[in-house]
Amino acid sequence: MDAVVPPPMVSSGLLPSGMLLESLIHVSNEVTSAEKVAFLQTKNISTMMRRTRLLSSLFEEVQDTDKALPPSSILCLTELYSVIRKVKILIDSCREGSVLWSLMQTEYISNQFYSLVKEMARALDILPLSLLDLTADTREQVELLHKQAKRAQLFVDHREIQRRDELVQLMAVMSEKNRKNKGLVDIRRIRDVLSGIGLRSPVEFEEEISKLAAEAEKQAGTGGLLVVSNINNLISLISLSKTTIFSGDEHMKTHEDLKKRKMPMNSRHGQSFSQSMVCNIPDEFRCPISLDLMKDPVIVASGHTYDRNSIAQWINSGHHTCPKSGQRLIHMALIPNYALRSLIHQWCQENNIPTVDSTSSSELERTTSKRRSSETVIDHISATKAAVDAVKMTAEFLVGKLATGSPDIQRQAAYEIRLLAKTGMENRRIIAEAGAIPFLVTLLVLQTPEFRKMQSLPYLTFQ
Known part of the structure; x- marks a missing residue:
């Protein structure tokens, strides 16, 4: 009598069960062993990690049975x-990613x-628990997880909404005060809001600025004017806050601490070309601006x-002219x-x-093809009026330090102006209009090694 052929246990086109289980256990361990996020999406993340941990127990038990x-x-x-x-x-x-940008998108995340x-609930709908050799405890946990996932509701942390609203209000007040020439906003209030989301040291402020800049660059091709402008507003707020909150000594420590901590972050977010390159760039490959x-x-x-x-x-x-000609x-x-x-x-x-x-290149090609279908190909990457106002306020504040501050305060102000000038040509123009160049020239004439190291003037010269 012919032997009865058992039904196939693995469908074609899917990973072998052994490899699939190993991959599941590995990725689950990566999720559950990761460091928790302290200030954002804390409940959503902890709940998802707990669910993943329960599933990891299921995967390990299925693997231990060693059955088809x-x-x-x-x-x-x-x-x-x-x-x-x-x-x-x-x-x-x-x-x-950026804490502030994640806070602004708290509902979306x-x-x-x-x-x-x-x-996850839909996937568990088709899990044949009765056909798996599981312990009663594991089976009960998976069934409970399935029911909870099906009943789960959208959770948005009201504390994050409150912090986000406070942040938006501060940005609006800052812009309004600058337009009416009423001076700076209450920096203690800004410090309280920012410390509530983990920004408490100059290094953390500087890292947040770098992350926001990387996010703005990523969003430039697809996010549109409003998205990039919102990010630029956040950069201006953080730059102004860092300048007014921390002392000169803290700023000088920031520069060294940031260099030590920046390498792993840059591998994730991409280091700017001007910082990462040590070799000479051919002139024809440089942007004239x-x-x-x-x-x-x-x-053009x-x-x-x-x-x-x-x-x-x-x-x-x-501007409606070619910068070079x-x-x-x-x-x-x-x-x-x-x-x-x-x-x-x-x-x-x-x-x-x-x-x-390469993903950015492919996205660029796709967005380019979309732009070709339109008569207008103008790139709308710019800051809003509020962002420009914030830069002006920061520049005027720093020039005041250059004019009346002690040598340490002047050194801090020169360092801050250098950082502000590096972020764009428009910022360099605003700094020059605020009257910074004569004071910087005076500092350079003093032949102080610290000021020569700053090399502030090259960032302020433009056509």
Whole structure:
């Protein structure tokens, strides 16, 4: 008599059960062993970590049985692997990204956690518990987890909403006071709000500024004017707050501490070209405005090439001429210079220079194709009036320190002006208009080594 052929236990197109279980256990351990986020999405993250820990016990027990799995369980475990991977990415983004930007998006991020819980519940819908060799305790825990996931509701922490509203109110008050020339806002109130989300030291302020700048660059191609402007407003608020809260000695310590802590962060968020490069950049690869290596070269109406962010900021500041030739631009379109970008990419590879991620390049190509379908190709990367007002307020405050402060205060102010000037050409113009250059020249004439090391003036010279 012919032997009875058992039904297939693994469906085609899916990972083998052993490899799938190992992957599930590994990614679950990454989620559950990760450091918790102290000030954002605390309940959503802790709840998701607890759910993942319960599932990890299920995966380990199934692996220990060393028995073939039914096809329906393979499908369920594959779906759970996808969900837990998304959970890890979301928690990592909360931990490593900008605290302020995450706070501004608290409803959106909370909804992402809610969506993942529902995906987890749908995956557990098809888990054949009766066909798995599990202990009664594990079976009961999984059933309870399934019921809780199906009943889960969207949770938005009211404390985060309150902090976000306070932050928005502070930004509005800061802009209003600057327009009416009523001076600075209550810095103690700003300090209380920011310390409530973990920004308590100069190093933490500086890291937050770097993360916000990286987020603005990431959002520039897809986020639109409002998103980038909101991020620029946050950068201005943090810069002003750091300048007024901390003393000169604390600022000088910040510079050294930040260099020690920056390497791992830069590997995650991408280090700026002007900071990471130690070799000489060919002149034809430099943006005439920023003098940095061009990431996204574009051609303007005069035929000259600039980096997209720099020329967009120039145009949105109200200029209608070519910065290099002074020629009036007959149109504001920014045409990608693909040939030069290819040469820059090749040069970066030959010299081991970090380049824009391939995902960013593909996104750029997609957004470029969308721009081609429109008659207007103007890049709207600019700060709002509130952001410009904040920079003006900060510049005037620092110039006042240069004019009347002690040598230590002047050194602190020069350092802060240098940082502010590095963030963009428009900031350099505002600093110059605030009257900083004569005071900086005087400091350089003193031949003080600290001031020569600052090298403030090169950041303030522009055409």
